[in-house]
Amino acid sequence: MNTVTNNTDFLLAIENLTVSFDGFKAVNDLNLYVDENEIHVIIGPNGAGKTTVLDLICGRTKATDGSIKFRNRELTEMREHEIVREGVGRKFQNPSIYEDLTVFENLEISFPRGRSVFGALAFKRDAEVIDRVHEIAAMVFLKELLDTQAAFLSHGQKQWLEIGMLLIQDPELLMLDEPVAGMSVSERKQTAKLLNEITKGRSVMVVEHDMKFVEDIAHRVTVLHQGKILSEGSMAKVQADPKVIDVYLGH
Amino acid sequence: MTNVKSFMARQDILALLILAAVLFVVMPMSMDIFRLNLFGKYLTYAFVAIGLVLCWGKGGILSLGQGVFFGLGGYCMAMYLKLESSTPEATAIQSTPGIPDFMDWNQITELPWFWEPFNSLTFTLVAILVVPALFAFVIGAAMFKRRVGGVYFAIITQAIAAILTILIIGQQGYTGGVNGITDLRTLKGWDIRTDEAKYILYYVNGALLIGVLVLCQFVLQSKLGRLLVALRDKEDRVRFSGYDVANFKIFVFCFAAVLSAIGGAMFTLQVGFMSPSFVGIVPSIEMVIFCAVGGRLSIFGAVYGTLLVNWAKTTFSETFPELWLFGLGALFIAVVLVFPNGLSGLYRSYLAPHVDRWIFRKPPAGGFTGAGPLDTPAFEPEPAARPAE
Ligand SMILES: Nc1ncnc2c1ncn2[C@@H]1O[C@H](COP(=O)(O)OP(=O)(O)O)[C@@H](O)[C@H]1O
Ligand SMILES: [Mg+2]
Numbered sequence: 163m164n165t166v167t168n169n170t171d172f173l174l175a176i177e178n179l180t181v182s183f184d185g186f187k188a189v190n191d192l193n194l195y196v197d198e199n200e201i202h203v204i205i206g207p208n209g210a211g212k213t214t215v216l217d218l219i220c221g222r223t224k225a226t227d228g229s230i231k232f233r234n235r236e237l238t239e240m241r242e243h244e245i246v247r248e249g250v251g252r253k254f255q256n257p258s259i260y261e262d263l264t265v266f267e268n269l270e271i272s273f274p275r276g277r278s279v280f281g282a283l284a285f286k287r288d289a290e291v292i293d294r295v296h297e298i299a300a301m302v303f304l305k306e307l308l309d310t311q312a313a314f315l316s317h318g319q320k321q322w323l324e325i326g327m328l329l330i331q332d333p334e335l336l337m338l339d340e341p342v343a344g345m346s347v348s349e350r351k352q353t354a355k356l357l358n359e360i361t362k363g364r365s366v367m368v369v370e371h372d373m374k375f376v377e378d379i380a381h382r383v384t385v386l387h388q389g390k391i392l393s394e395g396s397m398a399k400v401q402a403d404p405k406v407i408d409v410y411l412g413h
Numbered sequence: 414m415t416n417v418k419s420f421m422a423r424q425d426i427l428a429l430l431i432l433a434a435v436l437f438v439v440m441p442m443s444m445d446i447f448r449l450n451l452f453g454k455y456l457t458y459a460f461v462a463i464g465l466v467l468c469w470g471k472g473g474i475l476s477l478g479q480g481v482f483f484g485l486g487g488y489c490m491a492m493y494l495k496l497e498s499s500t501p502e503a504t505a506i507q508s509t510p511g512i513p514d515f516m517d518w519n520q521i522t523e524l525p526w527f528w529e530p531f532n533s534l535t536f537t538l539v540a541i542l543v544v545p546a547l548f549a550f551v552i553g554a555a556m557f558k559r560r561v562g563g564v565y566f567a568i569i570t571q572a573i574a575a576i577l578t579i580l581i582i583g584q585q586g587y588t589g590g591v592n593g594i595t596d597l598r599t600l601k602g603w604d605i606r607t608d609e610a611k612y613i614l615y616y617v618n619g620a621l622l623i624g625v626l627v628l629c630q631f632v633l634q635s636k637l638g639r640l641l642v643a644l645r646d647k648e649d650r651v652r653f654s655g656y657d658v659a660n661f662k663i664f665v666f667c668f669a670a671v672l673s674a675i676g677g678a679m680f681t682l683q684v685g686f687m688s689p690s691f692v693g694i695v696p697s698i699e700m701v702i703f704c705a706v707g708g709r710l711s712i713f714g715a716v717y718g719t720l721l722v723n724w725a726k727t728t729f730s731e732t733f734p735e736l737w738l739f740g741l742g743a744l745f746i747a748v749v750l751v752f753p754n755g756l757s758g759l760y761r762s763y764l765a766p767h768v769d770r771w772i773f774r775k776p777p778a779g780g781f782t783g784a785g786p787l788d789t790p791a792f793e794p795e796p797a798a799r800p801a802e
Pocket of ligand 2: 212213214255
């Protein structure tokens with residue numbers, strides 16, 4: 163499929179990646195590359211292994227075989243928080259925020275400073291932190307809600323908050339699992355705009371079902387099916403691929 | 414904006430002042446030394462309950478084995494005091510004078526090596542803090558690094574409490590067995606059994622408690638305090654925000670262990686003995702109930718909860734000893750089902766708004782205050798988080 167190289171110019175290079183759950187290969191000998199400043203969308207039917215790929219990259223699931231190189235550094239041997247510190251941020255499929263804390267506190271906790279126990283004890287809410295929280299909150303449409311307890315946000319706002327919590331870490335690779343699931347049409351539009359904005363200077367991997375949304379944002383699309391790549395390329399190319407139409411889009 | 418901050422700080426200071434007034438003025442003036450000493454004993458459990466607020470209430474780590482750390486602190490103190498009262502002169506009638514009496518009864522003829530350092534008060538004081546911290550560290554590292562949590566962790570801590578109790582009872586010659594270490598008399602020659610000593614120890618205990626509360630307030634107001642709440646809520650999100658989650662759990666577990674040990678040491682000093690009945694499963698669970706009744710999210714609530722439950726225990730078990738355990742069980746169920754945030758939750762919902770109005774002459778702070786739909790207390794919103802109002 164792709165030529166296998168050892169040191170790549172890609173931001174992220176996944177090669178021969180396999181994970182097997184009790185013999186069932188949820189991801190099967192996968193090769194996938196993400197360029198700098200690229201919005202790379204992964205689509206595919208339910209159970210295709212999309213979430214599992216993100217889990218493998220961020221260290222939540224350990225690979226059975228293969229390699230994941232981020233800036234030519236092997237991620238499969240690192241622990242989750244180390245991968246985050248390398249510059250990989252991951253949003254979960256269900257909004258995963260701290261409901262008992264305010265929007266401000268949610269963002270503040272995600273600010274990449276004072277991540278050790280004693281660092282956290284000594285952490286000061288200084289001007290840098292406050293400015294950054296305000297800046298990110300404005301980006302994710304939550305400026306007016308900084309003081310609101312996160313439990314009281316709408317579903318869409320929770321999704322945005324989680325995206326904001328990742329943005330404040332300024333990751334080089336941002337992975338979003340179904341970011342617009344459960345959002346209203348206008349919220350989807352806002353989110354598409356947001357993604358186009360935040361991709362400046364970073365790469366984004368998005369798992370998504372909503373084809374309209376994918377068309378709006380994708381630079382490149384990978385179609386996953388039974389843990390393998392079915393098709394890859396521009397949205398137009400993928401949509402025209404008979405294999406894809408057969409297993410996925412045709413439904 | 415600044416007045417919001419001072420308002421929050423003032424509310425905590427108010428809680429602290431009220432508690433200090435209760436501990437240092439109201440209780441000593443309204444009780445004889447016997448009752449005061451009894452309440453001093455209850456207050457030693459409050460150290461455990463406060464630790465549980467941080468560990469369980471905030472961090473979501475339920476330990477059903479805090480009696481272990483209470484006991485470790487208490488036994489360290491008791492070993493020192495026992496050695497001091499086991500001078501060769503005082504124990505001249507023993508077959509081996511100069512060792513604790515229970516050792517002599519168990520045909521032990523030489524002070525065991527691990528008792529030796531407890532001849533030093535400095536060592537003892539350090540050990541009271543370090544031994545439980547190390548033990549908690551080992552347990553915490555073994556459990557949390559392997560991602561053992563929730564119910565499994567609770568069960569394991571309970572098992573450890575049971576094992577330690579069995580060990581203490583079984584090793585009678587080294588530990589005093591089921592009777593514990595009794596007949597403690599002096600601390601550096603100062604007789605701890607006199608009324609005067611009991612008064613002084615009560616005040617020392619109270620001062621330590623206030624100090625611990627201030628320290629906990631500091632921890633809770635730091636980012637670490639908010640991280641604990643975040644951890645309880647969405648552990649994975651914390652992990653994938655670049656934190657090594659296990660380290661935070663180990664820290665708060667060790668911290669709670671050290672607080673419990675301070676309580677245990679003060680218990681030994683005030684009550685004059687230490688025994689395995691404060692180490693095992695039942696006391697460990699009782700301590701969780703003290704914390705739950707007071708409100709597992711409030712360090713001040715935990716103190717009042719401890720006092721209230723223990724006062725009730727003493728009162729009821731004097732009159733209806735056989736009913737007390739049922740009463741305690743019923744109380745726990747009531748707390749869990751009806752008022753999950755205990756006394757402090759009730760205070761926040763019903764009294765705090767009035768207190769804010771009357772004492773601070775301010776409307777309740779904007780945004781989220783008091784108990785919300787999730788019935789969680791307000792996590793002090795800090796001024797910076799507020800847009801200009
Ligand atoms: N931890 C796991 N253990 C066993 N099976 C799993 C695990 N995680 C995912 N799977 C299986 O792997 C397949 C791919 O799942 P997933 O990556 O969640 O699909 P999706 O493309 O819908 O996100 C599914 O069949 C799922 O049941
Ligand atoms: Mg999925």
